[in-house]
Amino acid sequence: xxxxxxxxxxxxxxxxxxxxxxxxxxxxxxxxxxxxxxxxxxxxxxxxxxxxxxxxxxxxxxxxxxxxxxxxxxxxxxxxxxxxxxxxxxxxxxxxxxxxxxxxxxxxxxxxxxxxxxxxxxxxxxxxxxxxxxxxxxxxxxxxxxxxxxxxxxx
Amino acid sequence: xxxxxxxxxxxxxxxxxxxxxxxxxxxxxxxxxxxxxxxxxxxxxxxxxxxxxxxxxxxxxxxxxxxxxxxxxxxxxxxxxxxxxxxxxxxxxxxxxxxxxxxxxxxxxxxxxxxxxxxxxxxxxxxxxxxxxxxxxxxxxxxxxxxxxxxxxx
Numbered sequence: 315x316x317x318x319x320x321x322x323x324x325x326x327x328x329x330x331x332x333x334x335x336x337x338x339x340x341x342x343x344x345x346x347x348x349x350x351x352x353x354x355x356x357x358x359x360x361x362x363x364x365x366x367x368x369x370x371x372x373x374x375x376x377x378x379x380x381x382x383x384x385x386x387x388x389x390x391x392x393x394x395x396x397x398x399x400x401x402x403x404x405x406x407x408x409x410x411x412x413x414x415x416x417x418x419x420x421x422x423x424x425x426x427x428x429x430x431x432x433x434x435x436x437x438x439x440x441x442x443x444x445x446x447x448x449x450x451x452x453x454x455x456x457x458x459x460x461x462x463x464x465x466x467x468x469x
Numbered sequence: 470x471x472x473x474x475x476x477x478x479x480x481x482x483x484x485x486x487x488x489x490x491x492x493x494x495x496x497x498x499x500x501x502x503x504x505x506x507x508x509x510x511x512x513x514x515x516x517x518x519x520x521x522x523x524x525x526x527x528x529x530x531x532x533x534x535x536x537x538x539x540x541x542x543x544x545x546x547x548x549x550x551x552x553x554x555x556x557x558x559x560x561x562x563x564x565x566x567x568x569x570x571x572x573x574x575x576x577x578x579x580x581x582x583x584x585x586x587x588x589x590x591x592x593x594x595x596x597x598x599x600x601x602x603x604x605x606x607x608x609x610x611x612x613x614x615x616x617x618x619x620x621x622x623x
Binding site: 402403405413415418419422423425427428429430431442445446448449452453454455457458 | 557558560570573574577578580582583584585586597600601603604605608609610611612613
């Protein structure tokens with residue numbers, strides 16, 4: 315079984331973020347989640363700058379990210395991550411409220427690892443989030459992206 | 470949308486393929502699985518060559534790809550898929566017995582969507598395969614090319 319580091323949740327909707335955290339609570343993943351509210355915060359977290367300058371080194375095991383967000387949107391964060399050798403291996407799952415072909419095509423083109431549509435039905439949404447959390451946490455083997463890897467690149 | 474989508478399984482081990490199919494069957498996910506035995510067959514399928522020259526034009530929702538295979542190995546198949554603009558959107562899950570960090574890094578660098586180490590224990594293998602199947606064939610929204618669409622034929 316893979317050893318899970320952190321799950322980065324990038325979501326501007328307080329309600330949706332709470333639902334995700336509640337769903338993860340049921341499968342023991344909630345303590346692993348770091349929640350940030352838009353693309354600017356996501357990039358600050360990943361690059362350990364600003365309010366996140368003090369977070370421990372090492373990449374999250376997966377990034378679960380909304381597309382439509384204020385300031386910097388999810389597709390732009392994805393684009394920047396996949397263009398940076400230090401971040402490009404981190405799996406990114408886009409989670410959006412509507413299935414739009416344009417976002418879907420663009421997301422995969424930019425290198426999104428997976429793409430889920432938020433269910434409107436509350437119970438379905440919780441089930442879906444639990445299962446996708448379990449896949450990334452317990453089935454997928456995350457890329458090595460800990461301290462050593464970052465050190466190698468910055469020296 | 471919870472419609473079932475096609476899974477392409479590429480594995481030279483008959484035993485692993487049978488276990489995978491059994492696991493998917495238990496979760497009612499096996500009705501649209503295509504099992505291929507090596508990388509050459511996988512590329513023939515994707516490029517509609519040889520025995521697959523007349524297959525329908527919809528793409529699989531996920532390719533579950535073993536690494537060590539005869540003729541063309543999984544890493545080479547992954548490389549070709551992810552460097553072809555027409556194929557690169559198709560999700561690929563590397564599923565291998567390799568725990569080597571080198572394989573893990575190379576797979577992610579080439580653009581694999583996920584990497585699953587085959588559990589040695591039978592029940593754990595079945596469980597992992599089920600979760601993988603549910604994730605990629607039910608929950609994940611594949612690129613539009615993966616959805617069934619009329620081919621124009623009868």
